[in-house]
Amino acid sequence: MSNGSPIRLAFTMISRESWAGGYNYQRNLFAALRQYCQGAIRPVVFAGERDDFSDLEALGRIPDVEILQSTAFDRGALQSLTPICLGRDFAAASEFRRKQIDAVFESARFFGWSTYYPSVAWIPDMQHLALPHLFSTRARWRRDIGFRLQIMSGRTIMLSSESAERDCLKSYPNAKGRTAVVKFASEPAPELLRLDPVEVARNYDLPPNYFYLPNQFWRHKNHQVVIDALALLSNSGKRVVVVASGAPDPNEPQLVDKIMQQVVDRGLEQEFRYLGMIPLAEVYALLRASAALLNPSRFEGWSTTVEEAKSFGVPMVLSSIDVHREQADGKADYFDVDDASSLADHLAKISQNSEPTLIRNLLPDVHSRVASFASDFVATVQRARQRYGSTT
Numbered sequence: 001m002s003n004g005s006p007i008r009l010a011f012t013m014i015s016r017e018s019w020a021g022g023y024n025y026q027r028n029l030f031a032a033l034r035q036y037c038q039g040a041i042r043p044v045v046f047a048g049e050r051d052d053f054s055d056l057e058a059l060g061r062i063p064d065v066e067i068l069q070s071t072a073f074d075r076g077a078l079q080s081l082t083p084i085c086l087g088r089d090f091a092a093a094s095e096f097r098r099k100q101i102d103a104v105f106e107s108a109r110f111f112g113w114s115t116y117y118p119s120v121a122w123i124p125d126m127q128h129l130a131l132p133h134l135f136s137t138r139a140r141w142r143r144d145i146g147f148r149l150q151i152m153s154g155r156t157i158m159l160s161s162e163s164a165e166r167d168c169l170k171s172y173p174n175a176k177g178r179t180a181v182v183k184f185a186s187e188p189a190p191e192l193l194r195l196d197p198v199e200v201a202r203n204y205d206l207p208p209n210y211f212y213l214p215n216q217f218w219r220h221k222n223h224q225v226v227i228d229a230l231a232l233l234s235n236s237g238k239r240v241v242v243v244a245s246g247a248p249d250p251n252e253p254q255l256v257d258k259i260m261q262q263v264v265d266r267g268l269e270q271e272f273r274y275l276g277m278i279p280l281a282e283v284y285a286l287l288r289a290s291a292a293l294l295n296p297s298r299f300e301g302w303s304t305t306v307e308e309a310k311s312f313g314v315p316m317v318l319s320s321i322d323v324h325r326e327q328a329d330g331k332a333d334y335f336d337v338d339d340a341s342s343l344a345d346h347l348a349k350i351s352q353n354s355e356p357t358l359i360r361n362l363l364p365d366v367h368s369r370v371a372s373f374a375s376d377f378v379a380t381v382q383r384a385r386q387r388y389g390s391t392t
Contacts, residue, residue, distance in 0.1 A: 007040065008099065008102045009042065011044065012108075014026055016247075016280075024308075025304060026059070028184070028185075030062045032377075033064075037374045037375060038064075041381060046070065046096075047067060066099070073092065088111070088115055089115075103384060104120070105122065110150060115153075117388075119153075119155045119388075120157075120380060121158065124159075125160075125301030127220060128140045131220055134219050139251075154178070156384035158179075158180050159301070160181070161181065161183065161302045162181055180383065184373055185366070186370070187367070195284075197286065197289035198357055206273065209241070209354060210241040210242065210290055211294045211317070211350075213293075217246055219249065219252060221297050221298075225337065225338060226294065226296055227266070230347075241270070244274045293317070296318075299321065310327075311366045312360040312363065318332045
């Protein structure tokens with residue numbers, strides 16, 4: 001690559017259905033690079049032949065983003081084992097050469113300990129160590145071995161919060177000196193903000209005053225404490241509505257049914273509304289019109305939903321985990337992850353004092369935060385290339 005030309009950086013596709021936060025992360029990142037660091041990095045997204053076309057189409061509409069589909073990037077046991085056993089994902093490397101890749105961004109995929117490319121490994125969080133009971137033995141070991149291989153292979157390790165960096169260095173001390181914290185910030189594209197929030201809420205038959213919980217239905221997202229809090233409020237004669245959206249966990253699809261059966265058994269059908277997986281533009285519309293963003297999660301690396309609420313100045317009710325306190329910088333109401341009573345108190349107070357159908361727009365400070373996110377990301381990739389050059 002000649003001096004001054006963009007770094008052609010390989011990404012692998014993250015589907016919105018499997019991980020909405022990861023998909024939104026990449027979409028925001030690509031747009032931020034284009035707007036604030038134009039010419040520094042050229043994202044090249046490598047997708048499998050089975051990946052969702054609409055997800056790819058949305059990414060491809062972002063200027064300077066290239067898309068390539070190949071069976072080399074369809075998930076399978078062979079694709080996972082080859083780079084571990086042979087040191088290199090040969091099929092992926094062939095596609096990287098064809099697209100003249102300069103560096104690789106690894107997310108939940110390891111391309112080998114003898115790869116030809118400087119690589120940044122994104123480790124979003126250490127959930128498998130903090131909440132091991134939520135993982136099968138196989139999934140926990142696979143995740144742990146993957147992280148260790150990336151660290152042992154000399155990757156630059158990118159984390160999304162200082163909290164995650166502390167956890168990483170505590171669990172994987174060999175990463176010391178090669179970590180970088182790049183804090184995600186969200187600036188939704190204008191086309192995602194064209195819907196009328198009042199009309200979207202009306203289409204879903206929602207009341208003027210509701211809380212929004214747009215987390216996917218994974219066990220660590222802790223929807224249970226919300227159901228318990230709503231039951232406490234209902235039993236005391238107070239009606240508060242929580243609207244939830246998001247996809248079920250593909251590894252535990254029955255969790256949604258169990259939660260919704262509780263909703264029926266406890267007579268909370270009007271208080272807890274589950275919309276399923278809805279279009280991203282509708283997510284933003286419902287967020288902007290909500291009384292507050294609700295995130296009861298037991299563990300996060302850097303919450304996408306919290307970051308999006310910050311961008312619009314939406315009030316937040318958050319579990320009191322370290323990363324939520326770091327991310328919201330004290331500008332939220334907090335409750336312990338198992339304290340349904342405290343959560344109920346927060347919901348009742350905000351519901352009583354909030355102004356119905358107040359539509360929020362992007363705050364002025366969004367641009368500076370997203371610019372910092374983009375420049376920190378570019379600096380991390382450049383540092384990885386410099387480190388790689390000094391060791392080859």
